[in-house]
Structures are given as C-alpha cells and as structure tokens.
Amino acid sequence: MPRLPHPTAAQLRRDPLPLRGRTALVTGASRRGGIGYAVARRLVAYGASVYLHHHVPHDAAHPWGADRPEDVVAGVREARADPGARVLDGPGDLSDPAAPAELVRTAAEALGGRLDILVANHALSGDDGTLDTIDARMLDAHWAIDTRSVILLVQAFARLRAELPPRTPGGRVVMMTSGQDIAGGMPGEIAYGLQKGALASVTRSLATTLAEHAITVNTVNPGPVDTDYLSGEAYESIAAMFPAGRWGMPDDPARLIAWLATDEAEWITGQVINSEGGFRR
Known part of the structure; x- marks a missing residue:
C-alpha cells in the first residue's frame, strides 16, 4: 500500500467551520x-446543525431544575x-426501550435525513447508593438509562x-463516563459507577465494530464539572483538588468532544479520554 503524502499547505490551514x-x-x-x-453550542459554533434531546421531568425533579426547552434552543442558536x-x-x-431508535430516526428526519454525530450525554442522576443500600430497582434504573x-x-x-x-x-460517536475506575472509584454511587464503567469497557468493541463504516467511537470522562449541583464548603474543597484551583466548566469537556467530531480526529477511536484538568483525588 502506498504511503499517504503529507498534507498540502492548504490542507494544513484550519477551517474555521470544520x-x-x-x-x-x-x-x-x-x-x-x-x-x-455546552457541547451543542460548540458544535454549532463549528458549523453543525444540531438536534437537542431533553427529558425535562428528570432535571425538574432535582434541586438544579430544568430550563424551558425554548430557552435552551435559543442559547444554542445564539452560538x-x-x-x-x-x-x-x-x-x-x-x-423506554423503544425510545433510542425513535429518537435517532426523529433527529435524522428533522435534520434532513442524515445524522453524522451522536453525543450520548444523558444520564440518570440520583437514586443510587452504597453497596449496602442499593437495590435491584436502582440497578435496573441506571442500567436502562x-x-x-x-x-x-x-x-x-x-x-x-x-x-x-x-x-x-x-461518522462520530462520543459517549460519557465518570472516572469510576480511577483512584478511589465511586463507592457512594455503585449503580451509576457500574453502568458508566460498562460504557468505558465496551468502547473499543464498538469502535472495532463500526470501523468498517468509518465511524469513530470514543468515550470522554469529564471529571468533576460545575453543573450547578454543589455549593459552599464542599464546592471549595473540590476546587482545591484541581491544579488550576477551579472546577471544570461545561465548556472544558465540550471543546474536546467538538474536536473529536471533526475530521482532525478521524484517527482517534476506541479511546476512553480523561479530560479533568489534572484533578487530584
């Protein structure tokens, strides 16, 4: 097989809308x-069209609450x-077992019949516990979602x-994990850590399966990210564990994920990538 030539000077110039x-x-x-x-804003800033999935009842049931979908859409369109x-x-x-396929079909139809990038960012928050407190219902709920x-x-x-x-x-797939296999793990969130660990473990298998279709598959561990779920002394103690002295912000993993979606990252697949600012556990 002949060697590929070096990129031309024109090819090396970065496209502002990759x-x-x-x-x-x-x-x-x-x-x-x-x-x-944050991911959606980055993708549209790079020129993509985006379909935003939401399940408002999930966030509305937590202290941080949910925004109106129209406000989320407006914020993304702004970028x-x-x-x-x-x-x-x-x-x-x-x-719902039927919902994923329906969502992909709906998104593709809404965006003109084609879907290039899948960012599976959703997760079940809460409803978890230690090894002593978890039960079958908790495990099943986290497995399903x-x-x-x-x-x-x-x-x-x-x-x-x-x-x-x-x-x-x-073709790009990006999944999300939570660093459950690093340092002390997540002993207080057994169900969540277990199911996120499954995604990390299957990343390479999916990448191998989809390589023939020119689809890359990578998983990102964003580390602790300030998504408005913690405050006060606990917030400050976590911030002190970063060399930068601050939490990760949503745009920190979003920059990585958006890059993985570009052609520049076509040679990166089957990887679990830690994007957590040198967090010291």
Whole structure:
C-alpha cells in the first residue's frame, strides 16, 4: 500500500467551520448549566446543525431544575456560526426501550435525513447508593438509562449510517463516563459507577465494530464539572483538588468532544479520554 503524502499547505490551514454541513444529535440537553448544552453550542459554533434531546421531568425533579426547552434552543442558536445551520429539539424518555431508535430516526428526519454525530450525554442522576443500600430497582434504573439506552442509540445510529455510501466520512460517536475506575472509584454511587464503567469497557468493541463504516467511537470522562449541583464548603474543597484551583466548566469537556467530531480526529477511536484538568483525588 502506498504511503499517504503529507498534507498540502492548504490542507494544513484550519477551517474555521470544520463541521459545516454535518448534523448531530446531543442527548441530555435539558438545561443551560449542563454539559450537553455546552457541547451543542460548540458544535454549532463549528458549523453543525444540531438536534437537542431533553427529558425535562428528570432535571425538574432535582434541586438544579430544568430550563424551558425554548430557552435552551435559543442559547444554542445564539452560538451558530453558519446562519444556515439548524437547531431543533425534542423530548424523549430513554428508559423506554423503544425510545433510542425513535429518537435517532426523529433527529435524522428533522435534520434532513442524515445524522453524522451522536453525543450520548444523558444520564440518570440520583437514586443510587452504597453497596449496602442499593437495590435491584436502582440497578435496573441506571442500567436502562445510563447503559442500555446508549447502546441502543449507537445501534440505531450505525444502522442509519449503513444506508449511506460505503465509508462516508464524518461518522462520530462520543459517549460519557465518570472516572469510576480511577483512584478511589465511586463507592457512594455503585449503580451509576457500574453502568458508566460498562460504557468505558465496551468502547473499543464498538469502535472495532463500526470501523468498517468509518465511524469513530470514543468515550470522554469529564471529571468533576460545575453543573450547578454543589455549593459552599464542599464546592471549595473540590476546587482545591484541581491544579488550576477551579472546577471544570461545561465548556472544558465540550471543546474536546467538538474536536473529536471533526475530521482532525478521524484517527482517534476506541479511546476512553480523561479530560479533568489534572484533578487530584
């Protein structure tokens, strides 16, 4: 096989809109304080059209609350660099086994029949415990939302991409994990840590499976991110564990995820990438 030539000077110049013409589905974008919102803003700033998935009842049941979907959409549209890019949204309860495939189909149809990028950002918050306090219901709830729905989303996405010409470029899957296998783990969140660990473990298998379709699969551990769930003394103690003296902000992992969606990252696949600012556990 001949060696590929070095890129031309023109190819080395960075495109200010590297995702122009691409389409993306971002799950778990119910509020402006979250990672999903930051990811969506980055993607549209790079030129992509984005479909935002939300499940407002989940966030509304927690202290941080949920934003109105129209406010989330407006904030993402504000970041658009390509006036022709679309920002659309829709609900979905991903604990329903049929919901992932329906969501992928709905997003693709809304964005013109094609989906290039899947960012599975959603997760079940709360309803967890230690080894002594968890029960079957907690384990099943986290499995259904944190893991099963993600695999079914990837399955539906892959089937949709398989309808395109062979090796159509731009196929990207990014999943999210939580550093549950680093240092002390997550002993107080056994169900959540278990299901997120499953995504980390299956990353390489999915990448190998989808390589023939020119789809990369990577998983990002964002580390502790300030998404408005902690304050006071506990907040400050976590901030002191970062060399920078601050928490990660939603845009910190969003920059990595947006880059993974570009053609510059086409050689990166099957990786679990820690993006946590040197956090010292």
